[in-house]
Amino acid sequence: MDPDGAGAIRKIIHIDMDAFYASVEQRDDPALRGRPVAVGGSRERGVVAAASYEARAFGVRSAMPSVTARRLCPDLVFVKPRFEVYRSISEQIRAVFAEHTDLIEPVALDEAYLDVTENRQGLPTATAVARAIRATIRAQTGLVASAGVSYNKFLAKVASDFRKPDALFVITPAMGPAFVEALPIGRFHGIGPVTEGRMKALGILTGRDLRALSLEALTKRFGASAPYYYGVSRGIDPRPVRVNRIRKSIGAENTFSDDSSEFAVLAERLAPILDKVWGAATAKEVRARTVTLKVKFADFEQITRARSVPGFVPDRAALEETVLFLLRDLFPLRRSVRLLGVSLSALEHGPAPEPRQLGLGL
Known part of the structure; x- marks a missing residue:
């Protein structure tokens, strides 16, 4: 019987490329091999998008401000990201x-879940499939993947991270x-730093502590997430591998070389961000109801402002109109801005409708 209570035991693999962006840069530039590398940002500005394992040894992590990363690792080498290269390798x-299964759920460019309960190659176990996939990826790309194998998605994800890098668990x-x-609560996929802090304040340090709480007690403290926590604390996760996984949002952002608090300057800097976001939405044939503006100030404080529109955002002009409305509403600014981002959410697949005015009264 399946521990998830769904009948036959499923065979799930989670594949996670090790330090993907940084590993690609080290593969393509021998001078970077063995050195601490940060993809994204610069020595003075921006945010680290990815860090090599040599950089991680100093505490450098993704989403860390570049100035902090450089302080932790003075010899850190910053490399501009090449997303077109990463996307091409991800497709490879x-x-x-796909040589092993049709049931593939991509999570990002560098990771995916696979259901190999039945596999195309007729390999006897999911472990054998994972071993074959890792070997083929290394042979074809020169890159290293870690794999987790289990009977559900939660445990497969935990397993892939358990002995990284270059691991099969x-x-x-x-x-x-x-x-x-025995798993520390901070290593539960789906429990972020804020929730981890709340749980530790309640004395929940391990899966054993989490399992001791009833569903009712969890619901009182954690609301809609309670059933998930209740299940995974018992090793139960009934979620299937979703082949047509719908993205929750599409977004882009940019950190500027100099800060500004002038509306005209910030509006101009939004233009390429809007182009990228609308281009992605058009290419993926998704429509959005909600537009979010992200603003990070010079002191690194970050805020977001969102607006949902009737129907869907019809075109790029309407997207720009909405974003500028959100930006204008923040003025006058007391601090200068170092980063702007725009995202679309409440997505549905399908071609965009005929353009129409949003009537924001700008």
């Missing part, structure tokens, strides 16, 4: 997945519940 890797149905009991 997904073609490897298996959590069997017999191991699952006991493995989760």
Whole structure:
């Protein structure tokens, strides 16, 4: 019987490329190999998009301000990201997945879930499939992938991260519940730093502590997330691998070389961001109801402002109109701005409707 209570035991693999962006840069530039590398940002500005394992040894992490990363690692080498290269390699890797199964759920360019309960190659175990995939990825791309194998998505994700880098770890149905009991709460996928802090304040330090709470107690403290926490603390996760996974949002942002608090300057700097966001939405044939503006100030404080529109955002002009409305509403500014971002959410797939006015009264 499946520990998730769904009948036959599923065989799930989570593949996660090790330090993907940084590893690609080290592969393509021998001078970077063995050195601490940060993709994105610069020595003075911006945010780290990815860090090599050599950089991580100093505490450098993704989403960290560049100035902080440089302070932690003075010898850190900053490299501009090449997203077109990363996307091309990601497509190559997904073609490897497709040699084994049609049930593939990409999560990002560098990771995906695979359901290999039945596999195309007729390999006897999910572990054998994971081993074959890792070997093919290394042979075709020169890059290293870690893999987690288990009977559900939660444990497969935990397993892929358990002994990184260059790891293959298996959590069997017999191991699952006991493995989760000993797992520190911070290593639970789906429990972020804020929730981790709340749980630790309540004395919830491990899966065993989480499992001791009833569903009612969890619901009182954590609301809609309670059923998920209740299940995974018992090694249960009934979520299927979703082949047509719908993105929750599409966005882009940019950190500027100099800060500004002038509306005209910031409006001009939004133009390429809007182009990128609308281009992505058009290419993916998604429509959006909600527009969000992200603003990071010179002191690194960050705010967001959102507006939902009737129907869907019809075109790029309407997107710009909405974003400028949100930006104008922040003025006058007391601090200068170092980063702007725009995202679309409440998405639905399908071609965009005929353009129409949003009537924002600008």
